[in-house]
Amino acid sequence: MDIALLRDILIIFGIISGFILFLTGIILVLIIFVRVKRIIRYIESSISEIDSLRNKIKEAVPKPFSDIINGALTIKKFTNSLTKKSANKKKVKTKKEESSKKGKEKK
Secondary structure: OOHHHHHHHHHHHHHHHHHHHHHHHHHHHHHHHHHHHHHHHHHHHHHHHHHHHHHHHHHHOOHHHHHHHHHHHHHHHHHHHHHHHHHHHHHHHHHHHHHHHHHHHHO
16 A cells, blocks of 8 residues: 555545534534524513513503512513423323333233
């Protein structure tokens, strides 16, 4: 084996591996940006829901009470949105476990 051939093989291997790493990096960055975009949309929709509730309360309730209620609604809405996602995940997990148990019982 000639040294020039070995050098050429190493250069080709380096170019190919560099290109693969470059594409992998681009794909990971795109995935991160998509997830950040989803989180931002979720936060914006939550804020708009909270603002609509605040406006309704400001029209119906006197000022000191509306401030207290606004704070409570903000906290409650935020915690509900967080627990709703975890509750949905738990429901999906229990449904999967129940279906796997039924499958085992039939056998």
